[in-house]
Amino acid sequence: MAKVKAAKKIVKKAAPKKTSKKTGKTTLKTVELTFKARAVTEITATFRDTVGLTAKVAASIAAANVNILAGTGFSASAMYRQATFSLIVDDFEKAEKALDGIGASDIEELSVILVDMANKVGALEKAATVIANAGINILYYYATTSTGRTATCVMKTADDKKAIRLLNKA
Numbered sequence: 001m002a003k004v005k006a007a008k009k010i011v012k013k014a015a016p017k018k019t020s021k022k023t024g025k026t027t028l029k030t031v032e033l034t035f036k037a038r039a040v041t042e043i044t045a046t047f048r049d050t051v052g053l054t055a056k057v058a059a060s061i062a063a064a065n066v067n068i069l070a071g072t073g074f075s076a077s078a079m080y081r082q083a084t085f086s087l088i089v090d091d092f093e094k095a096e097k098a099l100d101g102i103g104a105s106d107i108e109e110l111s112v113i114l115v116d117m118a119n120k121v122g123a124l125e126k127a128a129t130v131i132a133n134a135g136i137n138i139l140y141y142y143a144t145t146s147t148g149r150t151a152t153c154v155m156k157t158a159d160d161k162k163a164i165r166l167l168n169k170a
Contacts, residue, residue, distance in 0.1 A: 033123050036116040037167040039160060040069075041092050045104040049075045049083035056102055057085055064098040066091045070114065070154050072142045086142075088114060088154060113160050115153045115167060119145045124153065130170045131155075131163050 047053055054073055061068055071087040082105075089095040096107055117123040124143060131138055137158040145151035157163045 033118045033120055033126050034116075035127060035167045035170055037113050037164045039111050039164060040088050040114040040154075042086055042088055042110045042112045042154065042156075043092055043095050043099070044084060044086045044106075044108045044110065045099040046106040047083050047085070047102075047104055049081045053083055054085075057099070060098040060102045061087070061089065061095055064091075064094040066095045066098065070142070070144065070152050086154075088112075110156065111160060113155045113157065113164055113167075115155060117151050117153060119149050119151045123151060126170070127153065127167060130166050131157060134162065134166055136163050136166075 045057075047057075057073070058068070067090045069088040069090060071085065073083060073085040075081075075083045085099075087095065092109065096109075099107055115127060117127060128138060139156045139158065141153055141155040143151060143153035155163070
């Protein structure tokens with residue numbers, strides 16, 4: 001899979017108004033939002049849902065010396081007792097072998113977008129608006145952040161190449 005290198009762009013957005021204690025005047029604070037988007041491979045594996053499955057999946061990936069960069073897991077239905085894990089990893093082939101080794105009933109790979117953005121209020125809204133304004137549907141996304149400066153968002157769109165281009169120009 002070819003990796004798309006992206007340049008950092010800074011987008012300035014008006015933040016909530018702030019009133020100066022000295023002058024009593026209201027001003028807008030400028031917030032910088034950054035986007036770095038690139039194509040990555042997402043591995044999705046399906047298992048029979050059991051207690052401890054997340055620990056088992058994480059242990060198998062760790063034992064293969066593979067780092068999980070982003071991920072989501074869920075049990076879709078108590079009736080079917082199936083669990084699905086979608087992961088962005090640093091070594092797809094090793095991860096696939098590890099997941100197969102613990103009994104994944106189905107393993108798929110899909111090209112998706114990994115977007116690094118500022119951990120700021122409105123960053124996801126700005127990214128989603130850029131994509132929507134181009135008439136591109138976001139099929140799904142998941143994101144995470146912590147107390148750091150960067151948030152990571154995984155997106156699948158109807159036109160990933162165009163969405164990557166737009167986000168990196170925004």
